[in-house]
Amino acid sequence: MSFGVSLTIGILEFFSFFYTVITFPVYAIIQRPWNRRTLSRRVKAKAISQNKSQITYRSLSGPTDLHKEIILKNKLDTLEKVWNYVVKEKTTAKCLGTRRILAEVDEVQPNGQIMKKLKMGDYVWRDFIETNRDVLNFGKGIRELGVKARSNVAIFAETRAEWMISAHGLFKHACSIVTIYATLGDEAIAHCINQTEVEFLITSHELMPKIRKLLNQFPKLKNIIYFEHQIHTTDTSGFGDINVYSFEDVLKRGMTSEIDSTPPVEEDIAIIMFTSGSTGVPKGVLLSHGNCLATMKNFIDAASRDDKVMPDDILIAFLPLAHVFELVAENACFVVGITMGYSSPATLLDSSPMIMAGAKGDAAILKPTIMTCVPLILDRILKGINDKVSKSSTIQRAIFTFANRYKVRWTRRGYSTPLADKIVFKKIQAVVGGRIRLFASGGAPLSAETHEQVKLCLCVDVLQGYGLTETSAGATITCKYDLNYGRAGYPSGSSDVRLENWEEGGYRVTNKPYPQGEIIVGGTNVAQGYYKLPDQTNEAFFVEDGKRWMRTGDVGEIHEDGTLKIIDRKKDLVKLQAGEYVSLGKVETEMKLCPIVENICVIALPSKNHVIAVVAPNEKILGEVAESMAIRGDFKSLCANTTLQKVILKDITEHGKKYKLFKFEIPTAIIVSDEPWTPESDLVTSAFKIKRKEVFAKYKNEINIIYPA
Structure with a gap:
């Protein structure tokens, strides 16, 4: 952070201290933050059965009036x-x-x-x-x-x-x-x-x-x-x-x-x-x-x-x-009378690839209040905001940084920040039309940092849900008042959520401070099985006391308020040579928050004591780094530049240490991909989940050179 930004922030902090002293009693009386904190802490689900190998939770909330x-x-x-x-x-x-x-x-x-x-x-x-x-x-x-x-x-x-x-x-x-x-x-x-x-x-x-x-x-x-x-x-x-x-x-x-x-x-x-x-x-x-x-x-x-x-x-x-x-979600909107306007990723925002320069994207024209999305979309929106801020003037960067810190500090205590919202953050929401009040995120775990920052910077509620196609999506959903981020919510009204011991991964319902285990979902939202696949149906689904259940393969823990947190994935767990377990999905989720990383696929082999990664860098940020180092060329040549590759590796190494990843979880070498990871390139699914098999096949030769089996 530059001296000018630090100085400006210091001045703003000085004046905000006096503003807080004067307005604190008024805000406390009007906003009653203790109510918000109580709603955040309230118990949302309780265990209905438990033994040494499993524990089952059920929501305490009944159907709403609507x-x-x-x-x-x-x-x-x-x-x-x-x-x-x-x-x-x-x-x-x-x-x-x-x-x-x-x-x-x-x-x-x-x-x-x-x-x-x-x-x-x-x-x-x-x-x-x-x-x-x-x-x-x-x-x-x-x-x-x-x-x-x-x-x-x-x-x-x-x-x-x-x-x-x-x-x-x-x-x-x-x-x-x-x-x-x-x-x-x-x-x-x-x-x-x-x-x-x-x-x-x-x-x-x-x-x-x-x-x-x-x-x-x-x-x-x-x-x-x-x-x-x-x-x-x-x-x-x-x-x-x-x-x-x-x-x-x-x-x-x-x-x-x-x-x-x-x-x-x-x-x-x-x-x-x-x-x-x-x-x-x-x-x-x-x-x-x-x-x-x-x-x-x-x-x-x-x-x-x-x-x-x-x-x-x-x-x-x-x-x-x-x-x-x-x-x-769209059919749920139908039933409560919410209007729907259709869009596509190619025309969604002013910056989308099919929108003419200077023209408006669909969000700016439609001015929606609700948006369904996947975490990758929110990650990109947040990166776009940070990118725009980094290119602004010294004063603007200082004001944003101060306002962001100020809002984080007070919202975590249960307060809202109307002045900061009006002066700074409401302007940022224009990127998605200016009227959004609710993001509903699903398809993959949403990182705590992205969840909080999107909520604060865009002045919206962000509801995160957890579920699979096999559970018709909605197994759990977060409470809008929750002040703890990075969690997947409490069991929905149609679902019971069970944790079952997974001994190989060391996840047991007797673990402290929270019970842990493989997540198993039971209820009226659980699918009937797989089409013409009886063996796989019997492996994943079972019926108990007339209720259908599905083994998800995800690993979670349930906190004292009945809220689920996804902590691992059985299929993503690799045991390294020295006996340490690496959760590929966990490492990737953290590494995607590194500004220079657009996408990443971590690779681990049982015969090794370290991991490597294939990295798709953020084109804008890589270009800025190259320019600062007087390196010229198109995106493909920049990705192939060994000096820039070292910079990327250094950035993700420092990022991993910052987020307290273990040494064996941080990639020791990388392969830099020069093409976008889209469903069209077949490196991610339509839900933007990494297709590991395809990534490994595409970069097999490079992987074998730096990470031979």
């Missing part, structure tokens, strides 16, 4: 009933919004490269009645094309309004939706389509070329329905004997159809949701309508227990609908 008024009173137990209820209640209220694309333009970048950008307009809205008309017509139209009730239909498309309309149209006829991530590899796509033996595939304009290329790998596929592009005509040639229909074609067929619906029942399979395949071939998880409703109830309780759903709430939807977290 849950009772909507779900229980109306006996909503299927997604089809949910939709019927919402349409009847909300009628002409805004339902689904899609931003208009006006044109696609070529934009010359500073390096001379030409990139495709979108010229975009405002959001165009369907109300609930209009959306329901499309839902009914799509369901009838696809039945006219030959889909039978209670059959499997695959959706392989990006998140958009038509995805949700198609899903609810199929639910009208008790069909099971086979969800396939839009970024899966070719082999995985073929596996999902062939294993479920679908004859109908719903896709999009953007993915039609991929389907055409893979067509000979789908022997049973007979029909393709595609979502049209707003400005481009879709090429439907080259599909041979496959029948190809546009989304609008199906709607038109449904307008004149007299086919009756076939409403599903609670036990019917709503979704065959294929996992993103981080450890091999994706597995199809069987989720019933009842499973989905169980997690929807949890989300409604979480959103309304300590807060209210507001009439002007808007969700910006951009996570994959092929992920259970997003799919159930």
